[in-house]
Amino acid sequence: MSVKERGDLGEEALAEVLASSGVKVGPEEIGAVARSLARIERAAILLRSPPFDETNEQFYRLLEDDGTRADA
């Protein structure tokens, strides 16, 4: 399922997705979850995809390397 598809789910279908994790979700809770998810999904669309070879490790290396340059 793509990001956009999940954002487009109706509340009933979203409740089923959440329930698949084993957590019971009340109908009164779904609206707020859907709105929050929509914000996150919009942000993901705004941000460009990282290069194919990019890994999480590069973020931590960048923190360390920049600090090392500052020390020099």
Place this chain on the structure above:
Amino acid sequence: MSDLTTLTLRDAAAAIAQGRLRAEALVDACLDRVERLQPALNCFIRVTAEAAREQARAADVAVEGGRTLGPLHGVPLAHKDMFYRAGEVCSCGSKIRADFVPDHTATVLTQLDAAGGIELGRLNMAEFAMGPTGHNDHFGRCRNPWNPEYITGGSSSGSGAAVAAGLVFGALGSDTGGSVRLPAAACGVVGIKPTLGRVSRYGTMPLSYSLDCIGVLARSVGDCARLLSVIAGADPQDGMSSRRPAPDYERGLDEAASSGSLAGVTVGLPHRYYFDGIDSEVAELVAASRAVLEARGAKIVDVPVGDHGAVNDLSNGILWPEAAAIHLPWLSDRPQDYAKQSRARMLVGLGVPATLYVGAVRARAKLLDELLRGAFSRCDVLHVPVLKRPVPTAAETDVGGGAAMQEVLGQIVANTRPFNYFGLPGLSVPIGFTRNGLPQAMQLVGRPFREDLLFRVGAAYEAGVGGPAARPPL
């Protein structure tokens, strides 16, 4: 000496180590204050008075024997109730862990103990560190020492309030989206969120592995610098901690207090997002604080930043899936034992697609690189408000898990959360008061591992306004 609790942390430690002040007298003064103010403020979840007095007597015996225990010799501290100490209850501000007794001790507690600090007890916090206001359904709301009707900020609510009220000289907090900087700002004390990895997280309650930082709160920049000097550094028990040696963050702070000390320092003013929709009173205070830095020699420049509003939202795509994964068994089996707000936010985490979560994590390197090559190529520190609005009342933010939650909580963390995503250090320094009588703060943000520069700029500001912020009249 009239009121021992008005000393700075550094002066108190020096007075004790030199035999001019007994640790037991200082601990008693703080405990008396705790007894008097706890009913009104609800800062503490647990007070360990006898253990503290015992430690104080040991600290005095050490002085009599010519020994100095360390840079925190005999200093009363207390910590957010999420730092594990073997054999002692650590509630994490929750009903679910109300009786949890860890079998190991957090590295940061071991470091503070070794430096001579004395723990008076455990401080109130948002349930599992999940809220930015100071509400807690299980232990009661922690109240702001400047006005109990207003929020303390969170999630390190008790840390901000207890330090501001002079109940302790410093406190540990954690910061995943602003949880050190927000209570520091709302309570009028100094708080630092260090670079991701600067401080060990071993033996601390996790919320989000990718974002959690351990920080400190104190009443002055210098006191904050001393506490961070004690706890910063590599920890073989935390594989994510940086191996970079930790500097002495107090070095250069005395020089920073001299006029013109910020010559050569460029302060960047982001040209978008952090000032969008800012309250006019807050904007005036922030501008005035910038003028103080300029008067101390700093050069002020406008700097470009990307869409940090999107970064803010994207960080939720990391935080809540990680939190939901950690809490999944309890979300399934004990849903009734969570506050509505905590549960509502973790449900969002269950709904974030795994591909989005991984994408948000992978994008960090590129987005941080853009910020370092962009804004930070033109300045040494960013200068932004911690809050865009005056500190709100408790009633205004008592939104539970309902429809208003995202909007209200989102406003509070808007200026702090992006820097958790980037992993950068942020220092909150008080800059005055809005007309409601509540404090406001500037946030200084630096390149990775430049906490030393943040402290230097913060100390220059304090010197420029005549010293650390005032304490509430309690």
